[in-house]
Amino acid sequence: MSINRGRLQKHLNQLAEIGKIGETGVCRLAHSKEDRQAADVVRQWMEEAGLTTRIDGFGNLIGRLEGQDKNKPILILGSHIDSQPYGGRFDGTAGSLGAIEVVHTMKDNGIVPERTIEVICFSDEEGCRFNKGVFGVRALTGLLEEGELERKDQDGMTRREALNEFGVEPDLSTSPVYKKGEIEAFIELHIEQGPVLEAQGKPVGIVSGISGPIWLTVTLEGFAGHAGSVPMNLRQDALVGASEIIRQFNDLVRREGTETTVGTVGNLNVFPNSRNIIPEKVAFTIDLRDINLERRTKLEDQLYQIIEKTASEKNLKVEINEDTRSDPRYCADWIKKIMTEEDAKLGFNSPMLMSGPFHDALFMSYISDYGMIFVRCKKGISHNPLEFAEIDDIEKGVNLLYQTALRISQS
The missing domain is CATH 3.40.630.10 (Zn peptidases)
Structure with a gap:
């Protein structure tokens, strides 16, 4: 049959x-x-x-x-x-x-x-x-x-x-x-x-x-300015901050995860999204998954440290919203x-x-x-x-x- x-x-x-x-x-x-x-x-x-x-x-x-x-x-x-x-x-x-x-x-x-x-x-x-x-x-x-x-x-x-x-x-x-x-x-x-x-x-x-997946949405807020006149050392560039976090997150998962650990940033929104304006606000998603809950928790803690440290160094406000969490x-x-x-x-x-x-x-x-x-x-x-x-x-x-x-x- x-x-x-x-x-x-x-x-x-x-x-x-x-x-x-x-x-x-x-x-x-x-x-x-x-x-x-x-x-x-x-x-x-x-x-x-x-x-x-x-x-x-x-x-x-x-x-x-x-x-x-x-x-x-x-x-x-x-x-x-x-x-x-x-x-x-x-x-x-x-x-x-x-x-x-x-x-x-x-x-x-x-x-x-x-x-x-x-x-x-x-x-x-x-x-x-x-x-x-x-x-x-x-x-x-x-x-x-x-x-x-x-x-x-x-x-x-x-x-x-x-x-x-x-x-x-x-x-x-x-x-x-x-x-x-x-x-x-x-x-x-x-x-x-x-x-x-x-x-x-x-x-x-x-x-x-x-x-078990964790879905987060991270929002970084800096200050918009003219791309041609604001010196680099005076900028509060939210996109630069987001880029730093995304790179370090990727490195973290590759370095300390296993073949069952995956991390992804799949969506990113930039405001005001203009060629000659320093990005003021960036929101991006984080997807972190592992079959091992203890390992996932450790990686999540390290991710939060990366976000807070980067926001502080770049003089950015940060907000983290949890969208999904499952063991x-x-x-x-x-x-x-x-x-x-x-x-x-x-x-x-x-x-x-x-x-x-x-x-x-x-x-x-x-x-x-x-x-x-x-x-x-x-x-x-x-x-x-x-x-x-x-x-x-x-x-x-x-x-x-x-x-x-x-x-x-x-x-």
């Missing part, structure tokens, strides 16, 4: 047409009209698979297949279908459509699970529009923060307004939706977004855990055991590896045991139109997802 490769490939190709940019890219920002169009199409595929569907007040698309025993904790499968502004075709979608294919294959084979299965396409996993991601899963698990609905995108639209345009009325009082004990397991399939599987020549990997989370041993056993039956000999990127699974882990399956992607490229995964590899990953879900749902 294997999944329907042709149906899955057809769905992947059709979804890639929504928000398509260039030949292979995708732009489906959270709560946008493209995001809603995608949700409506995927909802139809859920219903064809036998799921009853709804879109909740947070923008999550949820499909449900009732099990024979309504009292058993449920099994949840899923991922996301929103994208980065310059994204690829497989990030999130492979797991979301793969989860639907799992249920559809059960239907094809006349299987009614013992426990209820839900498939969820989580809302705004990426976080690029409102600078705060994994919104939908945090809403479901009760991990939202104050002011979430008032966060604004670059055009000044609040998340509340965007969700209204998406077609839902958010109500924070309905969060959390799930509580501990209500979910037996959450399983997510995702492309690896890294080069390990390709380097090992393996199509599929079993995830051991997810690194590393490890996959459940019993789920990894099932995956390993089913993997052996399939003959994949898949390796165990950790995840540097965080996923919806990271936040589901606070209320449920979880497991993840990775699928090889070409050169480890992701968040880029060149992102690519072979259908042969996706098929193998979804077959492992199917056998794992079958075991858990029938227990």
Whole structure:
């Protein structure tokens, strides 16, 4: 009993047409009209698979297949279908459509699970529009923060307004939706977004855990002046200060981190952003991740020292805002055991590896045991139109997802 490769490939190709940019890219920002169009199409595929569907007040698309025993904790499968502004075709979608294919294959084979299965396409996993991601899963698990609905995108639209345009009325009082004990397991399939599987020549990997991310926004403020008349020793140049911090941060992570430690400055805004004005204010993001919490904490402390010392030396005001903080989370041993056993039956000999990127699974882990399956992607490229995964590899990953879900749902 294997999944329907042709149906899955057809769905992947059709979804890639929504928000398509260039030949292979995708732009489906959270709560946008493209995001809603995608949700409506995927909802139809859920219903064809036998799921009853709804879109909740947070923008999550949820499909449900009732099990024979309504009292058993449920099994949840899923991922996301929103994208980065310059994204690829497989990030999130492979797991979301793969989860639907799992249920559809059960239907094809006349299987009614013992426990209820839900498939969820989580809302705004990426976080690029409102600078705060994994919104939908945090809403479901009760991990939202104050002011979430008032966060604004670059055009000044609040998340509340965007969700209204998406077609839902958010109500924070309905969060959390799930509580501990209500979910037996959450399983997510995702492309690896890294080069390990390709380097090992393996199509599929079993995830051991997810690194914990810290997201910071650092704002430095100096004083604007004419670029031609203010002497160098009298300047309060916020961009020079930011450059010093960014360079030292990069050196710190390279010097004292390991292969599981990564640090990134991915966004920088300069004011007034003129060729002949000394930059007065600079805001930039910091992303620091490690599977080892003690090491990450040590690096974070050193980063704060770098920021404070540089601001003092350059005579700059500094403000640091914490946008996201999550501890590393490890996959459940019993789920990894099932995956390993089913993997052996399939003959994949898949390796165990950790995840540097965080996923919806990271936040589901606070209320449920979880497991993840990775699928090889070409050169480890992701968040880029060149992102690519072979259908042969996706098929193998979804077959492992199917056998794992079958075991858990029938227990």
